Amino acid sequence: MSRAQLIEQIKQKKSFLCAGLDTDIDKIPEFLLEYPDPVFEFNKRIIDATKDLCIAYKPNAAFYESRGLKGLQSLISTAQYLPKDILSIIDAKRGDIGNTSDNYAKAFFNEETSGMSFDAITVTPYMGNDSVTPYLKYEGKWVIILALTSSVGSQDFQYLNTGDGYLYETVIQKANTWAGADRLMFVVGATKSTEFTDIRKHAPDNFLLVPGIGAQGGSLEDVCKYGMTKDCGLIVNSSRGIIYAGNGEDFADAARAEALKLQQQMQAELERAGVI
Numbered sequence: 001m002s003r004a005q006l007i008e009q010i011k012q013k014k015s016f017l018c019a020g021l022d023t024d025i026d027k028i029p030e031f032l033l034e035y036p037d038p039v040f041e042f043n044k045r046i047i048d049a050t051k052d053l054c055i056a057y058k059p060n061a062a063f064y065e066s067r068g069l070k071g072l073q074s075l076i077s078t079a080q081y082l083p084k085d086i087l088s089i090i091d092a093k094r095g096d097i098g099n100t101s102d103n104y105a106k107a108f109f110n111e112e113t114s115g116m117s118f119d120a121i122t123v124t125p126y127m128g129n130d131s132v133t134p135y136l137k138y139e140g141k142w143v144i145i146l147a148l149t150s151s152v153g154s155q156d157f158q159y160l161n162t163g164d165g166y167l168y169e170t171v172i173q174k175a176n177t178w179a180g181a182d183r184l185m186f187v188v189g190a191t192k193s194t195e196f197t198d199i200r201k202h203a204p205d206n207f208l209l210v211p212g213i214g215a216q217g218g219s220l221e222d223v224c225k226y227g228m229t230k231d232c233g234l235i236v237n238s239s240r241g242i243i244y245a246g247n248g249e250d251f252a253d254a255a256r257a258e259a260l261k262l263q264q265q266m267q268a269e270l271e272r273a274g275v276i
């Protein structure tokens with residue numbers, strides 16, 4: 001998906017919501033366990049109920065890989081079911097030497113070999129340029145680099161002073177020499193909203209994937225105040241807050257209600273910033 005198509009989706013849906021498909025088989029409604037692939041059935045119903053409100057979906061690979069072959073099948077079925085006009089992000093947080101990254105890229109971007117063709121993948125930056133460029137060989141695909149995460153542990157490395165600012169700032173500056181804002185995004189946690197002003201100095205045009213609202217305590221309002229650009233520039237994720245909003249037969253309706261609340265707040269922010 002191109003940057004122009006992404007911005008068009010945002011303007012059309014008045015939303016920059018990403019629903020995180022962190023689907024845990026132990027947390028889904030019990031009645032779904034009768035289906036041949038309960039996790040896919042759950043995802044399918046969540047997608048059907050929210051697709052007019054979301055501009056992205058983000059399955060987190062851990063929730064699928066932890067279930068072995070069955071999990072991989074649920075992930076493949078979900079990848080193939082996701083609407084083509086909505087950004088699909090695999091939150092895999094990969095990073096390795098070049099030939100290994102080639103194979104991670106194939107796994108998540110090459111439908112012919114793996115059955116999956118996500119639009120974007122999250123990547124850790126710490127092995128440097130040759131660990132990231134293999135993903136960029138796939139035209140039209142996005143790389144989303146972990147810059148400043150929502151975790152408490154972000155203090156351990158990301159805030160190390162390099163003598164020329166924090167390490168996360170160096171990550172953003174350096175990565176922006178590898179590709180343009182039409183191919184690269186950064187992960188910045190919603191729990192770090194005051195740092196968004198600083199991040200925008202280094203990444204004025206990049207879209208930021210922002211997890212950490214809801215369960216992790218980040219504020220959507222603050223993220224928008226400090227991080228929104230003229231093109232919006234934000235994709236804000238909520239996983240548990242949406243997908244586990246209900247636990248009965250009507251779980252998809254409950255998910256929709258949560259997504260709608262977020263979409264309405266997002267619409268107000270987009271109007272306030274003059275994006276729409």
Ligand SMILES: O=c1ccn([C@@H]2O[C@H](COP(=O)(O)O)[C@@H](O)[C@H]2O)c(=O)[nH]1
Pocket residue numbers: 020022060091148149150151187188189211212213214215216237238239240241
């Ligand atoms: O800094 C980061 C990077 C990734 N994540 C991921 O986002 C979702 C958040 O889920 P919630 O249930 O909305 O808290 C999850 O997949 C994380 O692995 C993050 O939280 N922070």
